Amino acid sequence: MLKIEGLTAEVEGRPILKGIDLEVPAGEVHAVMGPNGSGKSTLSYVLAGREGYEITGGRVTFDGRDLLAMEPEERAAAGLFLAFQYPVELPGVGNANFLRTALNAVRRARGEPELDAMQFLKLARAKLKALHMSEEMIKRNVNVGFSGGEKKRNEVLQMALLEPKLAILDETDSGLDIDALKIVADGVNAMRGPGFSALVITHYQRLLDHIVPDRVHVLMDGRIVKSGPASLALELEAEGYAKVAA
Amino acid sequence: MNAMTTGAEAFLGRFEGLRAQLPGGRTDWVAALRADAAAQFRAQGLPGRRVEAWRYTDLSPVAALGFTEALTLAEERPALPAARAPWRAVFVDGRFAAGLSSLPPGLAARSLAADLDAARGLLGALAEPLPLVALNTMLFEDGLFLEVPAGAEGGTLELLSIASHTQEAQKGRPIAFHPRHLIRIGQGARLTLIETSLGPAAAAYLHNPVFEIAVAQGAQLTHVRLQQEGRAGFQLCTVLAAVEAGGTYDNFTLNAGGRLVRNEIHAALRGPRAACHMNGAQLVADGQHADTTTFLDHAAPDCASRQTYKTVLAGRSRGVFQGKILVRQAAQRTDGYQMNQALLLSEEAEIDAKPQLEIYADDVKCSHGATVGALDEAQLFYLRARGIPAATARAMLVEAFLSEAIEGVQDEAARAALDDAISGWWQREGA
Numbered sequence: 003m004l005k006i007e008g009l010t011a012e013v014e015g016r017p018i019l020k021g022i023d024l025e026v027p028a029g030e031v032h033a034v035m036g037p038n039g040s041g042k043s044t045l046s047y048v049l050a051g052r053e054g055y056e057i058t059g060g061r062v063t064f065d066g067r068d069l070l071a072m073e074p075e076e077r078a079a080a081g082l083f084l085a086f087q088y089p090v091e092l093p094g095v096g097n098a099n100f101l102r103t104a105l106n107a108v109r110r111a112r113g114e115p116e117l118d119a120m121q122f123l124k125l126a127r128a129k130l131k132a133l134h135m136s137e138e139m140i141k142r143n144v145n146v147g148f149s150g151g152e153k154k155r156n157e158v159l160q161m162a163l164l165e166p167k168l169a170i171l172d173e174t175d176s177g178l179d180i181d182a183l184k185i186v187a188d189g190v191n192a193m194r195g196p197g198f199s200a201l202v203i204t205h206y207q208r209l210l211d212h213i214v215p216d217r218v219h220v221l222m223d224g225r226i227v228k229s230g231p232a233s234l235a236l237e238l239e240a241e242g243y244a245k246v247a248a
Numbered sequence: 249m250n251a252m253t254t255g256a257e258a259f260l261g262r263f264e265g266l267r268a269q270l271p272g273g274r275t276d277w278v279a280a281l282r283a284d285a286a287a288q289f290r291a292q293g294l295p296g297r298r299v300e301a302w303r304y305t306d307l308s309p310v311a312a313l314g315f316t317e318a319l320t321l322a323e324e325r326p327a328l329p330a331a332r333a334p335w336r337a338v339f340v341d342g343r344f345a346a347g348l349s350s351l352p353p354g355l356a357a358r359s360l361a362a363d364l365d366a367a368r369g370l371l372g373a374l375a376e377p378l379p380l381v382a383l384n385t386m387l388f389e390d391g392l393f394l395e396v397p398a399g400a401e402g403g404t405l406e407l408l409s410i411a412s413h414t415q416e417a418q419k420g421r422p423i424a425f426h427p428r429h430l431i432r433i434g435q436g437a438r439l440t441l442i443e444t445s446l447g448p449a450a451a452a453y454l455h456n457p458v459f460e461i462a463v464a465q466g467a468q469l470t471h472v473r474l475q476q477e478g479r480a481g482f483q484l485c486t487v488l489a490a491v492e493a494g495g496t497y498d499n500f501t502l503n504a505g506g507r508l509v510r511n512e513i514h515a516a517l518r519g520p521r522a523a524c525h526m527n528g529a530q531l532v533a534d535g536q537h538a539d540t541t542t543f544l545d546h547a548a549p550d551c552a553s554r555q556t557y558k559t560v561l562a563g564r565s566r567g568v569f570q571g572k573i574l575v576r577q578a579a580q581r582t583d584g585y586q587m588n589q590a591l592l593l594s595e596e597a598e599i600d601a602k603p604q605l606e607i608y609a610d611d612v613k614c615s616h617g618a619t620v621g622a623l624d625e626a627q628l629f630y631l632r633a634r635g636i637p638a639a640t641a642r643a644m645l646v647e648a649f650l651s652e653a654i655e656g657v658q659d660e661a662a663r664a665a666l667d668d669a670i671s672g673w674w675q676r677e678g679a
Contacts (some may be wrong), residue, residue, distance in 0.1 A: 050633050053625065078635035090630035093646025103644065104634035110637065160634060 003028040003067075003199045004049075004168055009060035010224075011048050018044040020224030021060070026168065029196040033201045033210055035235060036221035037243045042203045043087060045221070046172040049201075050084035051077050065167060078104075079111030081167030085157040085174050092144035097156070099142045101126060105163050129162045133189050151182030156190035169193070169200045175209035187212030207239035222247050256293035260286060260423075262317050263386050269319065271361035271389065276311050277368055281640040285385035288406040292379040304568040304600040305510055305539045310482050315424035315454055318342055319389040324412040332442055332661045333404040340410050340433040342425025343390045344457070355402055360391040360428060367393060370430055374460040375512055381486050384458040388428035388473025391457075394439075395432045395627065398464070402439030404661055411447030411455060411481060424454040431459060433495075440470040440659045447478035447505070452481045461489040461497065465519065468496040472662040473549050474669050477506035479536070486512045493519025493548070501528040502666060504673045510539040515540070517544070517551040517579075526555045527653045528623040532597070533677035541570040544586075546579035546609075555586040558653040560646055561597035562677055572604040580592025592622050592650050593642075643674050 004026040011019040018041045026032045036042050048055050049062065051074035057096045062069040064082060072080065092100065105125075106116040115124065126140055135155055144152050154174055161169055174186055190200060190213050202213055210218075210232065218234040220243065227247045228234070238246050263270075270404060294311050295302040297479050318341035327342060337357060338348040344359035351357040359597060361387025375381050396402045413423050433439055447453060455477060477483045483506050491497045501511045513525045530538040544553050559567040564621055569588040592600035603616040623645055631641035650670065657663050 050629075051635075052629050074629060074632035075635050075637050075641075078633055084633050086633075090624075090626050092627055092630070092648060094647075095644055095650040096647070100631075100634075100644075103640065104631075104636050107637060107640065108635035164635065223519065 003063060004201070005063045007061050009048070009062060010058045011044060012056040012058055013054065013221035017058070018224055019048065022224070022226060024219060024226055025200055026199045028167075028199055030216040031194065031200040031202060031213060033218045033235060034201060034221050035205070035207070035218060035238055037205065040221045041224045042205075042221055043172060046084055046170045046203055049170055050074060050082065071148045075107065076111070078164070079108050083161050083164055083169045085154075085161060085169060085171045087173040087176060089145050089153040089157055091146045091186040093146050095144045097142055097144050098123070098126065098140040101140060101160065101163055106159065108164055124245065126163065129159060132192065133159060133162060134185060135159060150177035151179060154178055154182060154186055158186050162189060162193070165193075167199065168196060171200060173204055174182070174202075175204055175206065182211065184212060207235040210235045220247055252454050255307070256289065256435070258314060259383060259387065260290055262315075262652050265532040266317060266319065266387070270387065272364045275364065278364060278547045281372055282386050285382040288377065289379055289382040289386055290384065295379050301541065301570070305508070305537065309453060309508060310484075313422050313452060316421045317387065317389075318360070318413060318423040318425040321413055321423070323499070326410050326412045328408065328410070332407065332444075332665050333406040335403070335596070336406040336408055337392050338408045338410070339390065339392070339427055340412050341423060342409070342427040344392070351403060352403065354397070354400065355403065355405070356395040356397065358470045360393040360430060361389065363393055367430055370432070371428070371460070373489055376488060378486060379524040380456060380484050381458050381488070384426040384428055384456055384486070386578065387426045388458070389425060391428035391430065393430045394435050396437040398434035398436055398477055400434065400437040401439060402433075404440040404442060404659060407441055407443040409443070409445040409455065409457070411451075411453045411478065424456065426456040426458070428619070429457065429459045431461045431469065433463045433469045435464040437464070437515070438468045440472070440662060442472045442474070442659070442662045442665060444474045444476065444665065445483060446476055447481040449478050450480055451467055451478060452480045452507070452602070453478070453510045454484070456484050457486075459485075459489070461486045461487065463489065463491045463495040463497050465492045466494040466500075467492075470498045470659060470662070471500070472657060472659065472666065473499070473501040473511070474665055475501065475503050475505055475509060475511065477509065479505065479507060481506045483509045483633075485510065487514065487517040489524070491514070491515065491517050491519070491522040491524060494521045495519070496523045496525075497524045498656070500666075501540065502669055503528065503540065504570065505537065506538070508537040510541065512541045514543045514650070515545065515553075516547055518547050520548050520550045522548060524553045525656060527551070527656050528557045529650050529653050529670070530557070530559040530567050531673045531677070532559065532561045532565040532567045534565055537566045537568075539568035539570075541672065542572070543570070544571075544573045546573065546575045546582045546584065548578060549580045549582070551579060552583040553585070556653045556656075557588040558650050559588070559590040559599055560593065560649065561590065561599060562593040564594070564596040566597070569599070570602045571616070572606065573607050573614060573616070574624070575605075575607040575614060577608040579609045580611045582609060582612045582614060584612070586616040587618070589619045589649070590621075591646065592620065645673065
């Protein structure tokens with residue numbers, strides 16, 4: 003599904019990613035764990051297509067397509083979803099309008115019919131219910147005045163509506179209490195299946211108790227230094243990055 | 249300085265030639281009013297940038313054009329856009345077009361030129377000593393004369409101004425017209441006025457309207473102005489409003505058209521508990537200059553005023569906001585608020601903002617603020633990362649930026665007209 007080969011990237015002339023090799027097959031959930039400053043967020047932004055990151059080498063294919071040649075919106079339409087570490091507030095943009103515009107843009111790009119306001123509302127209500135979220139959430143402006151947990155839940159709602167093939171969860175656990183963490187994890191787990199892959203990027207092992215990965219990769223100083231089964235996360239938690247990676 | 253003098257003299261010269269032809273030309277009180285205005289205009293001239301109120305807006309392009317007064321030309325019947333309200337007063341080149349209008353019964357809506365005698369004592373009653381008001385008084389050819397009777401539920405009336413005579417303009421003779429609108433809302437009465445001004449795309453012309461608006465005790469006027477003049481046109485509009493006790497004047501102005509436009513509003517809150525909301529959106533594209541200048545005079549206690557202006561600038565364009573709030577000594581417990589914000593979509597765009605508070609009362613709540621910024625890259629990326637194409641994402645963020653100023657427009661017809669005007673602008677200029 004996602005294949006990263008020798009990916010190097012700079013921010014303002016400073017090398018951050020120094021040769022990433024990583025493959026996430028269809029239907030699998032992989033975790034990328036690493037200490038602060040290892041390049042975790044850069045990796046997720048580069049994959050989603052944010053400006054300001056200079057790709058200096060390597061390639062990324064997504065579902066057989068050259069991901070790095072695509073605009074951010076094309077990546078989303080192709081089925082890539084980034085759950086933001088810090089979801090952005092959009093004052094003056096209603097959440098329902100935002101969600102419907104996004105969903106219809108993606109549906110249009112995929113050659114599917116757009117949903118009218120009534121059809122959308124019906125779908126959104128069903129997703130909200132499945133995620134144990136209040137309907138109030140879609141009546142407010144996007145993320146404005148949301149608590150940290152509400153923002154992350156709104157990310158999961160967007161994911162549930164857009165039904166991506168690959169979700170990148172960028173430190174989705176940061177700032178979440180245990181109840182919010184469970185809701186987020188349940189949302190991701192509900193999507194697991196042969197058509198859904200995820201890359202769970204995190205500093206701590208905690209989230210991986212709830213979203214058990216098929217494989218764990220250790221990112222340090224811009225490189226994957228070790229890969230292993232889910233138990234590697236526990237090892238990292240117990241012994242620290244420096245020792246495990248040594 | 250020379251160009252300005254020339255511009256003023258040309259207007260004065262045409263006034264001398266037209267004196268007898270102008271409405272009320274043979275009526276003493278009107279002739280005297282016009283002569284006084286001419287003397288004032290002769291003394292002041294077209295305002296230059298050395299005048300503080302005109303520091304950011306340069307009228308020399310207006311002064312440089314030799315206009316033909318539209319009054320001297322035959323009447324035209326241009327095509328009209330679809331109606332927004334059941335009743336509509338249409339003005340073509342500043343003159344009332346009876347055949348194109350349908351006026352509401354019971355609101356005493358008529359042509360000012362046709363009923364000038366009834367305006368004696370009202371016309372000029374709210375005039376300030378402003379050069380463009382003097383120019384208008386000197387040369388006005390017509391206008392809407394509306395007296396909503398006390399207690400009347402006036403509904404919604406559309407005021408449509410169309411600049412025509414494109415052929416004259418193509419011959420290098422741009423036209424000028426100076427409508428004078430008298431709007432009087434009787435005690436406890438209500439009215440929504442949706443005013444749209446349109447003009448040909450490529451022809452230069454000058455539309456110099458003056459509104460004198462009197463809102464009586466407990467009355468309410470919602471005035472929605474959709475300025476969509478042609479891109480080579482000039483609109484210099486002055487609104488003079490006086491609100492009595494418990495009355496409300498709401499003005500929303502969209503500045504979306506024209507080459508150079510000024511939306512100048514003077515509102516006086518004259519009785520206790522009067523209120524004024526002045527909101528606006530300026531959409532300024534490459535080559536355009538849009539100026540909103542407000543003057544809020546709190547002259548009585550317990551009054552409230554709210555102003556929110558948003559300016560979006562694209563290409564090489566310039567926006568101006570000047571807003572002064574005067575709180576007189578008598579105006580205790582004034583509640584005043586003013587916010588102006590600009591969104592620059594281009595590095596070549598410029599905004600000048602000058603808020604001013606002048607407060608003589610001691611028990612007052614008054615605040616103002618201003619911001620200038622570009623589209624937020626993080627917001628743009630967030631939308632695009634959800635599959636929303638870049639152009640749509642930008643439009644959504646511009647709309648969100650404007651929303652605070654626009655949400656006050658509650659009347660459905662006005663809101664629909666406004667939304668259409670904004671999306672039309674975005675399709676033409678923004679994306």
